[in-house]
Amino acid sequence: MNDFVFETVKKTIKKLKVNINDNEIKSLIEVPKDYSRGDFAFPCFALAKIMKMPPHEIAVSLRESMGSFPSVFKDISVEGAYLNFFLDRKKVIYDLIKRTEKEKDNFGNNEMGKETVTMIEFSQPNTHKAFHVGHIRGTSIGESLSRISEYNGEKVIRANYSGDTGMHIAKWIWCYRKYHSREEPRDDEKWIASIYVEAIKKIPKLKTAQKEVDEINRKIESKEDPEINAIWEKTRNLSIKSWEKIYKELDTDFNVHFFESEVEKRGKEIAMELVKKKIAKIDDGATIIKFEDKNLGTWVLLRKDGTVLYSAKDLALAEIKFKKYNIEKSIYIIGAEQSLHVTQLFKTLELMKFKNADKCRFIPVSEVRLPTGKMSSRTGDNVLYSEFMEEMVKFAKEGVKKRDKKIAKKELEERALVISIAAIKYSMLKQDSNRNIIFRKEESFNFDGNTGPYLLYSYARASSIINKSKFMGDLSPDFEPEDKETQLALKMKEFPDIVKKSYESLDPSEIANYSYELSKIFNEFYHSSEVLGSDKENFRLHLVNAFRQVLKNSLYLLGIKVLEKM
RNA sequence: GCCUGGGUAACUCAGCCUGGAUAGAGUGCCAGCCUUCUAAGCUGGAAGUCGCAGGUUCAAAUCCUGUCCCGGGCGCCA
Numbered sequence: 001m002n003d004f005v006f007e008t009v010k011k012t013i014k015k016l017k018v019n020i021n022d023n024e025i026k027s028l029i030e031v032p033k034d035y036s037r038g039d040f041a042f043p044c045f046a047l048a049k050i051m052k053m054p055p056h057e058i059a060v061s062l063r064e065s066m067g068s069f070p071s072v073f074k075d076i077s078v079e080g081a082y083l084n085f086f087l088d089r090k091k092v093i094y095d096l097i098k099r100t101e102k103e104k105d106n107f108g109n110n111e112m113g114k115e116t117v118t119m120i121e122f123s124q125p126n127t128h129k130a131f132h133v134g135h136i137r138g139t140s141i142g143e144s145l146s147r148i149s150e151y152n153g154e155k156v157i158r159a160n161y162s163g164d165t166g167m168h169i170a171k172w173i174w175c176y177r178k179y180h181s182r183e184e185p186r187d188d189e190k191w192i193a194s195i196y197v198e199a200i201k202k203i204p205k206l207k208t209a210q211k212e213v214d215e216i217n218r219k220i221e222s223k224e225d226p227e228i229n230a231i232w233e234k235t236r237n238l239s240i241k242s243w244e245k246i247y248k249e250l251d252t253d254f255n256v257h258f259f260e261s262e263v264e265k266r267g268k269e270i271a272m273e274l275v276k277k278k279i280a281k282i283d284d285g286a287t288i289i290k291f292e293d294k295n296l297g298t299w300v301l302l303r304k305d306g307t308v309l310y311s312a313k314d315l316a317l318a319e320i321k322f323k324k325y326n327i328e329k330s331i332y333i334i335g336a337e338q339s340l341h342v343t344q345l346f347k348t349l350e351l352m353k354f355k356n357a358d359k360c361r362f363i364p365v366s367e368v369r370l371p372t373g374k375m376s377s378r379t380g381d382n383v384l385y386s387e388f389m390e391e392m393v394k395f396a397k398e399g400v401k402k403r404d405k406k407i408a409k410k411e412l413e414e415r416a417l418v419i420s421i422a423a424i425k426y427s428m429l430k431q432d433s434n435r436n437i438i439f440r441k442e443e444s445f446n447f448d449g450n451t452g453p454y455l456l457y458s459y460a461r462a463s464s465i466i467n468k469s470k471f472m473g474d475l476s477p478d479f480e481p482e483d484k485e486t487q488l489a490l491k492m493k494e495f496p497d498i499v500k501k502s503y504e505s506l507d508p509s510e511i512a513n514y515s516y517e518l519s520k521i522f523n524e525f526y527h528s529s530e531v532l533g534s535d536k537e538n539f540r541l542h543l544v545n546a547f548r549q550v551l552k553n554s555l556y557l558l559g560i561k562v563l564e565k566m
Numbered sequence: 567g568c569c570u571g572g573g574u575a576a577c578u579c580a581g582c583c584u585g586g587a588u589a590g591a592g593u594g595c596c597a598g599c600c601u602u603c604u605a606a607g608c609u610g611g612a613a614g615u616c617g618c619a620g621g622u623u624c625a626a627a628u629c630c631u632g633u634c635c636c637g638g639g640c641g642c643c644a
Contacts, residue, residue, distance in 0.1 A: 032587080043586060045624065055624080080587055126644070167643050260644090286642050295569055300642045310644055337638055339570065366571075367638080378643090399606065419606090431579070434571060436637065438578080447606045449592040450579085457606050465603050505583085513580065516591085527599095527608045544603095566604080 004070050005029050005040045005085050012066045018050055035490050038077070038084035039092075045081055055081030093481050093489040093543075100492065100546040101475075108499045108553050113154035119321050120146050120156055122333035123252070126163035127239035128172040130193035131246060132382035133439055134368035134375045137428040141365060142333045143252040143559040144429055144508035151557060152503040157325060161258040161317065164236050166310065168196065170217035173231055174209070175199035185235050189242050189386055192235070197380035214305070221264060221307055246385055249421060251559055256325075260313050263320065267312035270319070271301040279351050287312075289348060299344040314345050315352075322356050329359045331506070336364035336434065363506055368428075368437045375439065383441065392420040395445050396453075400566065415563060419453050422560045426452030429558050430512040450516050453566075455555060458519035460566040462548045465531050465541070467564070472541045479539035484525040488543065491518050492550045499557070508558060515554045522547050 006026055013020060024046070032041045044058040051058055059078045069076055075086040100107045122142025125131050146156045163169075175195050176185075179202075183191075203209040219225040220232055247253065271287050274280035280289045285304035291297065301312040321330055334342060342362045349357040368375055375382045396416035400407065407415075427444060431437055447453035466472075481489065495514070502510035522544075531540040552562050 027584090030586085033590095034587085037587075041587085045586065048624065082587060124644090129644095163644055171643095283641085288641065290641095295640090297569090298641050303642045305642090307642090309642065335638095335644090336571070338644080340639055341644085364571085369637090374637095403604065403606085435579085436572080440578095443578080443593080446593070449606090451592085451606080453606055454592095457604080461604060461607085468603060509580090513591090520591085523607060524609095526603080530603070532603050566606080 002029060002040070004072050005042065008066065008069050008073075008076075008085075009042050009062070009083070012062050013047075015065050016051075016061065018047060020047065020050060032082075032084065035487055037079065037082070039087040039089075039490075040085040042083040042085070043081055044083065048081075059083050089486055089490075090477075090479070090481060092493065093486065094475065094477055096489050096493050097475055097542050097546045100549045101542075104549060105553060105556075107549060108495045109151045109153070110496065110500065111153040112500060112503060113149060113152040116154045116329055117325075117327045118149055118154045118156050118329040118331060119159050119325060119327045120149070120331045120333065121159040121161055121321075123247075123254075124161050124163075124334070125239075125243060126168060126377075127236045128164075128169055128192060129196055129239075129377040130380075130382055131189065131243065131385045132375060132377065133385060133388050133424075134382065135385065136250070136424055137368050137433075137437065138333050138335070138365045139247075139250055139252060140425045140428045140559060141363065141433055141508055143250065144511070144557060145331065145333070145363070145506055147557050147559060148499070148503050148506075148508065148511070151499055154329075157256060157327065158252070158254045159256050159258060159321070160254045162240075162260065163310070164239075164259045165220055165261045165264060167213070167217055169232065169236075170213045170220060171199040171203060172196050172235070173220070173228060174213045174216050175202065176231065176235070185231070185238055187238050187241055189384060192239060192242075193377065193384065194380070196377065200378050218305060218307060249389065249417065250425070251421070251561065258317060258320070260310070263313045263316035264308050266316035266319065267308045267314075268302065268306075270315045271308070271312045274301070274348075274352070277352075279348070289344070289351075291344070291347060293347075296344055296347060297340070299341075299348070311341065311344070314341075315348060318345070318349055318354070318360075322354070328356070329361070330356070331361045331363060333363045333365060336366045339364050361506065363433060365433050366436045368439050371438055371440060383439065388441070389420060389424075391441075392424065392445070393417055396420045396423075396447075399447065399453075403566070415566060418561050418563055419447075419456060419566065422452030422456050422555075423447060424452070425558065425560055426455065426512060429508045430516070432509055433507070452560060455515050455519050455551065455560070456563050456566055458522050459548060459551050459555070459562045460564065461526060462522065462544050462551075463564045465544050466548065469532060469537075469541055472545070473538060475542040476538055479536060481539075482529070484521070484528050485540070485543060488518075488521045488525050488547060491521050492546060495550050495554065498554075502557075511554055511557045515551060515558065518547070518551055518554065522551075 006029060010025055028042060028046055030041050032038055044055040047058050048055040059081055062083055063078045072087060073085055074088045077084050120142055123139040125135055146158050149156050172195055175198050180195060219228050223229055271280060275287060280287055280301060286300050287302035289299045299311050300309055302308055321327055332342060346357060346360050370381060393416045396419040397412055400412055400415050498510055498514045502508060531537060531544060555562055
């Protein structure tokens with residue numbers, strides 16, 4: 001289509017003998033932001049300089065000397081300094097609807113990623129700590145990017161990575177043994193989280209505590225103390241078990257779950273190999289890398305006492321990812337506060353002459369904050385996932401019951417959960433991942449406007465029409481699209497490009513914002529035109545059905561399920 | 567001090583990469599619309615020195631420089 005615009009403009013410009021090359025002409029062609037201005041536009045500002053004429057006059061004279069134009073265009077008009085090209089929209093809409101009907105769930109996908117095996121690491125909850133609302137952000141982004149990558153042809157391995165050893169576990173066990181040893185460890189997130197918080201508060205106040213913690217940390221690593229081993233194993237497994245329900249609700253299924261305890265040993269070895277290779281050195285007893293680039297600073301691999309830090313563990317993990325899983329691309333979805341760490345990691349992989357060091361990508365995820373400040377597992381200033389979801393589902397149920405008074409209990413439960421997950425996921429995904437989110441609980445209970453439930457509602461409304469309609473025959477080409485209909489169809493047509501864009505920029509918010517815009521236009525159409533019983537029923541039913549398909553695909557990429565009824 | 571992300575309507579944000587046609591949404595506020603396919607909706611309205619100052623350009627929220635404010639990070643936490 002673009003080529004037709006190019007050829008038409010080029011031909012006319014040549015007639016006028018203007019000195020401008022083809023590439024310049026090509027780069028000037030744009031798509032108007034407002035569909036009523038046409039499908040393509042050619043701005044004449046650049047020509048103004050060359051021709052020494054006001055841009056508007058240039059547009060007029062281009063249009064006048066154009067003569068006949070290709071029949072794909074219904075009209076070419078002048079508006080201000082712009083030449084606006086209008087396609088035969090009836091044909092565009094017809095083709096679009098036909099395409100969605102043929103491709104269905106595959107409408108919008110493509111082969112850009114060509115079977116690349118990619119590992120996407122995300123979520124990364126630590127054992128012995130709270131899984132709070134903030135964790136939903138990284139988990140949602142990870143699942144969404146996995147789906148987007150798959151939709152673009154890649155083979156994705158979803159990977160989780162949990163800290164089940166290290167100082168935070170040592171602190172937890174220290175506190176448990178000292179103050180809670182009579183309590184039987186139980187599958188209660190709140191209880192598990194509270195012991196960690198207690199430890200953080202008590203340790204700085206006791207003189208010998210940190211020493212005791214260090215000793216426990218050493219023993220966890222060496223596995224020399226059977227009692228500590230037993231506590232560690234038991235409590236660790238309880239944490240892991242508590243995540244099962246969460247991931248099921250969030251509709252994320254990991255292909256592999258790594259643990260720090262599995263990479264400790266190899267991490268230590270790598271650290272020592274790096275000393276031999278003179279990449280790392282021993283400084284004040286610790287094993288460190290001092291980077292040439294001063295902005296990268298120093299990276300500590302092993303502590304003074306020889307125990308391993310997460311830096312070295314990440315090196316070992318990268319090795320497993322590429323060697324054992326044979327991946328071609330590695331994406332890390334990690335908190336933005338770890339930017340320096342990740343940069344140091346990538347740089348070290350490069351120094352190690354790691355074959356695929358340049359195939360690592362980092363998606364920094366900024367904080368989910370409370371109005372009062374940072375949300376933290378350390379201090380206990382957080383909103384637990386389980387408690388929050390319980391409240392949210394309860395709230396969602398009220399709304400469903402109002403609409404559907406006879407609904408069965410199980411159905412109610414399921415619908416409320418889908419709505420709640422849509423609400424929380426969408427609120428996490430619509431915003432740029434690089435920006436802090438201030439989490440206000442009361443606001444997340446608002447289902448009006450630009451929210452997940454609004455999208456589901458639009459889908460349910462469309463479904464309702466389709467489900468109430470009788471037989472829908474083939475789309476007959478004798479329709480005359482009205483304003484809203486054209487707008488809706490043209491928006492749907494954008495979907496494949498949006499998918500590509502979000503894939504290239506690894507950005508789910510692109511899809512999220514699109515879903516909202518699409519739904520908004522649908523709701524406007526819904527109010528302006530009747531579908532069932534109208535004399536345009538055939539066309540409108542097909543249009544509504546196409547909308548359902550596109551929104552469904554779009555929400556799928558966000559990891560959000562749709563509801564036929566709500 | 568250095569590195570890094572942000573500063574757009576009362577609030578929360580999109581637009582910035584790739585400069586162009588009157589700067590867009592949502593919430594909240596004001597005024598309307600349910601005997602009609604689900605009102606978690608739709609229509610209209612009020613509301614903006616795009617942090618500030620320079621520069622580049624025919625054209626700057628968008629690019630460049632400086633500056634102020636806020637968040638995060640900078641050797642034995644993850």
